[in-house]
Amino acid sequence: MQFVDVLAAALVVGAAAAFALGAVALSHASDVEAIYYLVVGIVALRAGTQLARPGVGA
Amino acid sequence: MKDAPSDAELGASGASGPASARARARKQNVVFAKMASIGASAQAAIPGLYAWAITVAPAAWSRGAPMLAKVASIVGVVALVTAPLVEGAGPAVSADANEAREPKEGASRKKRSFAETARSWTGPTWARAWSVWGLVLSSVIVWALVPTALSSARLDAVRGVLGMVGWALFAFASAGPALRPDPDSASRIVASTSLKPRSAVPRGDALYVGIGVVMALAMQTVGWEVAVPERAVLVRLVTVVCGIAVIGATTSIALARHGTRARAPSRMRLRRALPWLLMLALFVVSAVTFGTLRIGP
Numbered sequence: 001m002q003f004v005d006v007l008a009a010a011l012v013v014g015a016a017a018a019f020a021l022g023a024v025a026l027s028h029a030s031d032v033e034a035i036y037y038l039v040v041g042i043v044a045l046r047a048g049t050q051l052a053r054p055g056v057g058a
Numbered sequence: 059m060k061d062a063p064s065d066a067e068l069g070a071s072g073a074s075g076p077a078s079a080r081a082r083a084r085k086q087n088v089v090f091a092k093m094a095s096i097g098a099s100a101q102a103a104i105p106g107l108y109a110w111a112i113t114v115a116p117a118a119w120s121r122g123a124p125m126l127a128k129v130a131s132i133v134g135v136v137a138l139v140t141a142p143l144v145e146g147a148g149p150a151v152s153a154d155a156n157e158a159r160e161p162k163e164g165a166s167r168k169k170r171s172f173a174e175t176a177r178s179w180t181g182p183t184w185a186r187a188w189s190v191w192g193l194v195l196s197s198v199i200v201w202a203l204v205p206t207a208l209s210s211a212r213l214d215a216v217r218g219v220l221g222m223v224g225w226a227l228f229a230f231a232s233a234g235p236a237l238r239p240d241p242d243s244a245s246r247i248v249a250s251t252s253l254k255p256r257s258a259v260p261r262g263d264a265l266y267v268g269i270g271v272v273m274a275l276a277m278q279t280v281g282w283e284v285a286v287p288e289r290a291v292l293v294r295l296v297t298v299v300c301g302i303a304v305i306g307a308t309t310s311i312a313l314a315r316h317g318t319r320a321r322a323p324s325r326m327r328l329r330r331a332l333p334w335l336l337m338l339a340l341f342v343v344s345a346v347t348f349g350t351l352r353i354g355p
Contacts, residue, residue: 004324011338012307016273019300020280027281027293034296040341041300045307047334051327052311 004051011048015041099141099185102231106138106193109224112217114197117207130199137192145185190232263312270308274301 022037110131117123118131179187201208277300281293322330 002324004327008311012304012311013273015307016277016300016304019297019304020277023277023280023293023297023300026296027284027289029289036341036345038296038300040338042303043334043338043341045303047331047338049307049310050331050334053314053322053327053330 008048008051011044011051015044015048017041018044098182098231098235099145099189102186102189102228103138103141105224105227105231106189107135109221109228110134110138110193110197112224113208113221114200116217117204118200120204120207120212123204123207127200127203130196130203134193134196134200137189137196141185141189141192144188145181186232193228260316262315266308266312267305270305273304273308277301277304 018037018041022034022041025031025034025037114131114134118127206212277297280297281290284290284293328335
Protein backbone atom coordinates (compact mmCIF):
# COMPACT_ATOMS: atom_id res chain seq x y z
CA MET A 1 0.00 0.00 0.00
CA GLN A 2 1.40 3.32 -1.07
CA PHE A 3 1.20 6.69 0.65
CA VAL A 4 -1.37 7.84 -1.90
CA ASP A 5 -3.68 4.96 -0.99
CA VAL A 6 -3.42 5.81 2.72
CA LEU A 7 -4.13 9.46 1.91
CA ALA A 8 -7.16 8.46 -0.16
CA ALA A 9 -8.54 6.33 2.67
CA ALA A 10 -7.96 9.15 5.15
CA LEU A 11 -9.76 11.60 2.86
CA VAL A 12 -12.80 9.32 2.53
CA VAL A 13 -12.97 8.81 6.30
CA GLY A 14 -12.51 12.56 6.78
CA ALA A 15 -15.31 13.21 4.32
CA ALA A 16 -17.61 10.94 6.31
CA ALA A 17 -16.63 12.78 9.50
CA ALA A 18 -17.29 16.13 7.80
CA PHE A 19 -20.70 14.91 6.69
CA ALA A 20 -21.50 13.83 10.25
CA LEU A 21 -20.37 17.20 11.62
CA GLY A 22 -22.50 18.90 8.98
CA ALA A 23 -25.52 16.89 10.07
CA VAL A 24 -24.86 17.79 13.71
CA ALA A 25 -24.59 21.48 12.80
CA LEU A 26 -27.78 21.21 10.78
CA SER A 27 -29.61 19.69 13.73
CA HIS A 28 -28.39 22.58 15.91
CA ALA A 29 -29.77 25.06 13.35
CA SER A 30 -26.27 26.32 12.43
CA ASP A 31 -26.92 26.45 8.73
CA VAL A 32 -23.70 28.21 7.61
CA GLU A 33 -21.57 25.80 9.58
CA ALA A 34 -23.55 22.88 8.16
CA ILE A 35 -23.08 24.04 4.58
CA TYR A 36 -19.35 24.50 5.21
CA TYR A 37 -18.93 20.97 6.57
CA LEU A 38 -21.03 19.43 3.81
CA VAL A 39 -19.02 21.20 1.10
CA VAL A 40 -15.76 20.14 2.78
CA GLY A 41 -17.10 16.58 2.84
CA ILE A 42 -17.97 16.65 -0.85
CA VAL A 43 -14.53 18.01 -1.79
CA ALA A 44 -12.71 15.51 0.45
CA LEU A 45 -14.74 12.64 -0.96
CA ARG A 46 -14.00 13.70 -4.52
CA ALA A 47 -10.29 14.11 -3.75
CA GLY A 48 -10.14 10.69 -2.11
CA THR A 49 -11.89 9.04 -5.06
CA GLN A 50 -9.56 10.72 -7.55
CA LEU A 51 -6.50 9.63 -5.58
CA ALA A 52 -7.70 6.03 -5.29
CA ARG A 53 -8.31 5.60 -9.00
CA PRO A 54 -5.38 3.57 -10.27
CA GLY A 55 -5.83 4.15 -14.02
CA VAL A 56 -3.52 6.26 -16.18
CA GLY A 57 -6.31 8.22 -17.87
CA ALA A 58 -7.68 11.51 -16.56
CA MET B 59 -27.98 -33.66 -17.41
CA LYS B 60 -25.56 -33.19 -14.61
CA ASP B 61 -26.96 -33.66 -11.14
CA ALA B 62 -26.19 -31.24 -8.37
CA PRO B 63 -23.36 -32.44 -6.14
CA SER B 64 -24.36 -34.25 -2.99
CA ASP B 65 -23.44 -33.10 0.49
CA ALA B 66 -20.84 -35.87 0.70
CA GLU B 67 -19.24 -34.66 -2.50
CA LEU B 68 -19.29 -31.14 -1.23
CA GLY B 69 -17.77 -32.22 2.04
CA ALA B 70 -15.07 -34.26 0.29
CA SER B 71 -14.00 -31.29 -1.76
CA GLY B 72 -13.11 -29.51 1.45
CA ALA B 73 -13.25 -25.77 1.82
CA SER B 74 -12.36 -25.04 -1.77
CA GLY B 75 -13.89 -21.92 -3.30
CA PRO B 76 -16.37 -23.23 -5.90
CA ALA B 77 -17.55 -26.13 -3.72
CA SER B 78 -18.18 -23.93 -0.71
CA ALA B 79 -19.92 -21.39 -2.93
CA ARG B 80 -22.18 -24.13 -4.30
CA ALA B 81 -22.95 -25.36 -0.78
CA ARG B 82 -23.79 -21.82 0.22
CA ALA B 83 -26.05 -21.42 -2.81
CA ARG B 84 -27.84 -24.68 -1.97
CA LYS B 85 -28.37 -23.51 1.60
CA GLN B 86 -29.84 -20.26 0.27
CA ASN B 87 -32.14 -22.24 -2.04
CA VAL B 88 -33.39 -24.24 0.95
CA VAL B 89 -34.11 -21.02 2.82
CA PHE B 90 -35.98 -19.57 -0.18
CA ALA B 91 -37.93 -22.81 -0.61
CA LYS B 92 -38.95 -22.72 3.05
CA MET B 93 -39.97 -19.07 2.70
CA ALA B 94 -42.03 -19.94 -0.39
CA SER B 95 -43.77 -22.84 1.36
CA ILE B 96 -44.94 -20.88 4.41
CA GLY B 97 -48.65 -20.90 4.92
CA ALA B 98 -51.27 -18.22 4.61
CA SER B 99 -51.01 -17.24 8.26
CA ALA B 100 -47.29 -16.51 7.96
CA GLN B 101 -47.88 -14.46 4.83
CA ALA B 102 -50.72 -12.60 6.54
CA ALA B 103 -48.50 -11.92 9.54
CA ILE B 104 -46.46 -9.36 7.60
CA PRO B 105 -49.32 -6.92 6.80
CA GLY B 106 -50.76 -7.75 10.22
CA LEU B 107 -47.59 -6.63 11.94
CA TYR B 108 -47.59 -3.50 9.78
CA ALA B 109 -51.19 -2.69 10.72
CA TRP B 110 -50.39 -3.39 14.37
CA ALA B 111 -47.37 -1.10 14.31
CA ILE B 112 -49.33 1.73 12.69
CA THR B 113 -52.59 1.63 14.63
CA VAL B 114 -52.29 -0.48 17.79
CA ALA B 115 -48.77 -0.05 19.17
CA PRO B 116 -48.87 3.80 19.22
CA ALA B 117 -52.17 3.61 21.12
CA ALA B 118 -50.93 1.03 23.62
CA TRP B 119 -47.73 2.95 24.32
CA SER B 120 -49.25 6.43 24.31
CA ARG B 121 -49.03 8.59 27.39
CA GLY B 122 -51.45 7.49 30.08
CA ALA B 123 -52.26 4.11 28.53
CA PRO B 124 -52.87 1.40 31.16
CA MET B 125 -50.67 -1.66 31.48
CA LEU B 126 -53.54 -3.88 30.31
CA ALA B 127 -53.48 -2.13 26.92
CA LYS B 128 -49.78 -2.92 26.53
CA VAL B 129 -50.37 -6.56 27.48
CA ALA B 130 -53.28 -6.83 25.02
CA SER B 131 -51.21 -5.35 22.21
CA ILE B 132 -48.42 -7.86 22.92
CA VAL B 133 -50.98 -10.67 22.80
CA GLY B 134 -51.90 -9.50 19.29
CA VAL B 135 -48.29 -9.75 18.16
CA VAL B 136 -47.94 -13.15 19.80
CA ALA B 137 -51.04 -14.33 17.93
CA LEU B 138 -49.56 -13.22 14.63
CA VAL B 139 -46.12 -14.67 15.26
CA THR B 140 -47.29 -18.03 16.62
CA ALA B 141 -49.95 -18.62 13.95
CA PRO B 142 -47.49 -20.37 11.58
CA LEU B 143 -46.59 -22.75 14.43
CA VAL B 144 -50.28 -23.51 14.95
CA GLU B 145 -50.64 -24.06 11.22
CA GLY B 146 -47.82 -26.56 11.21
CA ALA B 147 -49.04 -28.39 14.32
CA GLY B 148 -52.59 -29.10 13.16
CA PRO B 149 -53.74 -31.77 10.66
CA ALA B 150 -53.16 -30.90 7.03
CA VAL B 151 -56.34 -32.58 5.77
CA SER B 152 -59.76 -32.07 7.27
CA ALA B 153 -61.78 -34.97 8.61
CA ASP B 154 -64.63 -33.80 6.38
CA ALA B 155 -62.45 -34.30 3.35
CA ASN B 156 -61.87 -37.91 4.31
CA GLU B 157 -65.60 -38.43 4.87
CA ALA B 158 -66.38 -36.86 1.51
CA ARG B 159 -64.41 -39.57 -0.26
CA GLU B 160 -66.58 -42.25 1.31
CA PRO B 161 -70.20 -42.74 0.12
CA LYS B 162 -72.72 -40.89 2.24
CA GLU B 163 -75.40 -42.74 4.14
CA GLY B 164 -78.53 -40.95 3.03
CA ALA B 165 -78.97 -37.43 1.80
CA SER B 166 -79.61 -35.80 5.14
CA ARG B 167 -76.72 -34.75 7.36
CA LYS B 168 -76.90 -34.54 11.12
CA LYS B 169 -76.32 -31.21 12.78
CA ARG B 170 -72.91 -31.43 14.44
CA SER B 171 -71.84 -29.97 17.74
CA PHE B 172 -69.18 -27.25 18.00
CA ALA B 173 -66.68 -29.75 19.39
CA GLU B 174 -67.11 -31.97 16.35
CA THR B 175 -66.77 -28.99 14.04
CA ALA B 176 -63.63 -27.82 15.82
CA ARG B 177 -62.19 -31.35 15.66
CA SER B 178 -62.58 -31.32 11.90
CA TRP B 179 -60.61 -28.09 11.49
CA THR B 180 -57.25 -28.29 9.80
CA GLY B 181 -54.04 -26.58 10.93
CA PRO B 182 -54.51 -23.62 8.53
CA THR B 183 -58.06 -23.10 9.81
CA TRP B 184 -56.89 -23.02 13.43
CA ALA B 185 -54.03 -20.72 12.51
CA ARG B 186 -56.33 -18.35 10.65
CA ALA B 187 -58.76 -18.22 13.58
CA TRP B 188 -55.93 -17.67 16.04
CA SER B 189 -54.17 -14.93 14.06
CA VAL B 190 -57.30 -13.07 12.91
CA TRP B 191 -59.26 -13.19 16.13
CA GLY B 192 -56.18 -12.84 18.33
CA LEU B 193 -55.10 -9.67 16.59
CA VAL B 194 -58.57 -8.19 16.12
CA LEU B 195 -59.78 -8.79 19.68
CA SER B 196 -56.55 -7.61 21.27
CA SER B 197 -56.66 -4.48 19.09
CA VAL B 198 -60.27 -3.82 20.09
CA ILE B 199 -59.27 -4.11 23.75
CA VAL B 200 -56.41 -1.64 23.24
CA TRP B 201 -58.60 0.88 21.43
CA ALA B 202 -61.34 0.51 24.06
CA LEU B 203 -58.85 1.14 26.86
CA VAL B 204 -57.21 4.12 25.10
CA PRO B 205 -60.01 5.72 23.07
CA THR B 206 -58.24 9.06 22.80
CA ALA B 207 -55.37 7.49 20.82
CA LEU B 208 -57.59 7.26 17.74
CA SER B 209 -59.00 10.77 17.98
CA SER B 210 -58.30 13.10 15.10
CA ALA B 211 -56.25 15.32 17.41
CA ARG B 212 -53.65 12.59 17.94
CA LEU B 213 -53.90 10.51 14.76
CA ASP B 214 -52.94 12.33 11.60
CA ALA B 215 -54.64 11.57 8.30
CA VAL B 216 -51.66 9.94 6.58
CA ARG B 217 -51.12 7.47 9.42
CA GLY B 218 -54.84 6.73 9.52
CA VAL B 219 -54.93 5.94 5.81
CA LEU B 220 -51.77 3.82 6.09
CA GLY B 221 -53.35 1.92 8.97
CA MET B 222 -56.48 1.28 6.91
CA VAL B 223 -54.35 -0.03 4.07
CA GLY B 224 -52.50 -2.28 6.51
CA TRP B 225 -55.70 -3.75 7.92
CA ALA B 226 -57.13 -4.24 4.42
CA LEU B 227 -53.96 -6.09 3.37
CA PHE B 228 -54.14 -8.22 6.51
CA ALA B 229 -57.78 -9.11 5.80
CA PHE B 230 -56.98 -9.92 2.18
CA ALA B 231 -53.97 -12.06 3.07
CA SER B 232 -55.90 -13.88 5.81
CA ALA B 233 -58.91 -14.62 3.63
CA GLY B 234 -57.02 -15.72 0.54
CA PRO B 235 -55.12 -18.97 0.06
CA ALA B 236 -51.38 -19.06 0.59
CA LEU B 237 -49.25 -18.12 -2.39
CA ARG B 238 -47.44 -21.25 -3.47
CA PRO B 239 -44.42 -21.56 -5.76
CA ASP B 240 -45.24 -22.35 -9.37
CA PRO B 241 -45.07 -26.17 -9.78
CA ASP B 242 -44.16 -25.75 -13.45
CA SER B 243 -41.16 -23.60 -12.68
CA ALA B 244 -38.87 -26.65 -12.41
CA SER B 245 -39.64 -27.64 -15.98
CA ARG B 246 -38.56 -24.24 -17.27
CA ILE B 247 -35.02 -24.61 -15.94
CA VAL B 248 -32.58 -25.34 -18.74
CA ALA B 249 -30.35 -28.21 -17.69
CA SER B 250 -26.70 -27.51 -18.30
CA THR B 251 -23.43 -27.31 -16.50
CA SER B 252 -23.02 -24.67 -13.86
CA LEU B 253 -22.05 -21.23 -15.13
CA LYS B 254 -18.46 -20.24 -14.70
CA PRO B 255 -17.45 -16.66 -14.00
CA ARG B 256 -15.28 -14.99 -16.60
CA SER B 257 -12.90 -13.80 -13.93
CA ALA B 258 -12.48 -14.31 -10.24
CA VAL B 259 -13.44 -11.36 -8.04
CA PRO B 260 -10.54 -10.43 -5.78
CA ARG B 261 -11.17 -10.53 -2.08
CA GLY B 262 -11.54 -7.37 -0.04
CA ASP B 263 -14.44 -5.72 -1.88
CA ALA B 264 -16.81 -6.59 0.94
CA LEU B 265 -14.44 -4.91 3.39
CA TYR B 266 -14.47 -1.65 1.40
CA VAL B 267 -18.24 -1.64 1.02
CA GLY B 268 -18.67 -2.73 4.65
CA ILE B 269 -16.60 0.22 5.88
CA GLY B 270 -18.71 2.53 3.73
CA VAL B 271 -21.93 1.06 5.11
CA VAL B 272 -20.67 1.41 8.70
CA MET B 273 -19.82 5.08 8.09
CA ALA B 274 -23.23 5.65 6.46
CA LEU B 275 -24.99 3.98 9.38
CA ALA B 276 -22.96 6.03 11.85
CA MET B 277 -24.37 9.17 10.20
CA GLN B 278 -27.87 7.93 10.96
CA THR B 279 -27.19 8.25 14.68
CA VAL B 280 -27.00 12.03 14.33
CA GLY B 281 -29.84 14.49 14.75
CA TRP B 282 -32.63 12.47 16.35
CA GLU B 283 -33.18 15.05 19.07
CA VAL B 284 -34.37 17.80 16.72
CA ALA B 285 -37.77 19.10 17.85
CA VAL B 286 -38.80 20.99 14.71
CA PRO B 287 -40.28 18.47 12.24
CA GLU B 288 -39.12 20.25 9.08
CA ARG B 289 -35.53 20.44 10.28
CA ALA B 290 -35.64 16.85 11.51
CA VAL B 291 -36.71 15.72 8.04
CA LEU B 292 -33.96 17.86 6.48
CA VAL B 293 -31.33 16.30 8.77
CA ARG B 294 -32.53 12.80 7.89
CA LEU B 295 -32.49 13.64 4.19
CA VAL B 296 -28.97 15.08 4.37
CA THR B 297 -27.61 12.11 6.32
CA VAL B 298 -29.16 9.66 3.88
CA VAL B 299 -27.70 11.48 0.86
CA CYS B 300 -24.29 11.74 2.55
CA GLY B 301 -24.40 8.05 3.43
CA ILE B 302 -25.18 7.12 -0.17
CA ALA B 303 -22.30 9.32 -1.33
CA VAL B 304 -19.87 7.63 1.07
CA ILE B 305 -21.02 4.14 0.06
CA GLY B 306 -20.70 5.16 -3.59
CA ALA B 307 -17.15 6.42 -3.02
CA THR B 308 -16.01 3.30 -1.19
CA THR B 309 -17.63 1.12 -3.87
CA SER B 310 -15.91 3.01 -6.68
CA ILE B 311 -12.59 2.71 -4.82
CA ALA B 312 -13.15 -1.05 -4.46
CA LEU B 313 -14.03 -1.37 -8.16
CA ALA B 314 -11.02 0.71 -9.17
CA ARG B 315 -8.79 -2.06 -7.83
CA HIS B 316 -10.02 -4.38 -10.59
CA GLY B 317 -9.11 -2.08 -13.47
CA THR B 318 -7.25 -3.78 -16.27
CA ARG B 319 -5.41 -0.62 -17.23
CA ALA B 320 -1.86 0.03 -16.19
CA ARG B 321 -1.54 1.39 -12.69
CA ALA B 322 -0.69 5.09 -12.72
CA PRO B 323 2.29 6.25 -10.69
CA SER B 324 1.62 8.05 -7.43
CA ARG B 325 2.75 11.38 -8.85
CA MET B 326 0.18 11.21 -11.63
CA ARG B 327 -2.60 10.29 -9.21
CA LEU B 328 -1.63 13.19 -6.96
CA ARG B 329 -1.63 15.55 -9.94
CA ARG B 330 -5.07 14.29 -10.92
CA ALA B 331 -6.48 14.99 -7.48
CA LEU B 332 -4.56 18.25 -7.06
CA PRO B 333 -7.46 20.64 -7.83
CA TRP B 334 -9.64 18.94 -5.24
CA LEU B 335 -6.83 18.81 -2.69
CA LEU B 336 -6.12 22.52 -3.22
CA MET B 337 -9.79 23.34 -2.82
CA LEU B 338 -9.89 21.31 0.38
CA ALA B 339 -6.80 23.07 1.71
CA LEU B 340 -8.37 26.41 0.82
CA PHE B 341 -11.49 25.58 2.78
CA VAL B 342 -9.51 24.42 5.81
CA VAL B 343 -7.21 27.46 5.79
CA SER B 344 -10.12 29.86 5.34
CA ALA B 345 -11.97 28.23 8.25
CA VAL B 346 -8.89 28.49 10.48
CA THR B 347 -8.33 32.12 9.46
CA PHE B 348 -11.98 33.03 9.94
CA GLY B 349 -12.01 31.32 13.33
CA THR B 350 -8.83 33.12 14.42
CA LEU B 351 -10.17 36.49 13.31
CA ARG B 352 -13.44 35.91 15.11
CA ILE B 353 -11.74 34.85 18.32
CA GLY B 354 -8.92 37.45 18.17
CA PRO B 355 -10.48 40.90 18.52
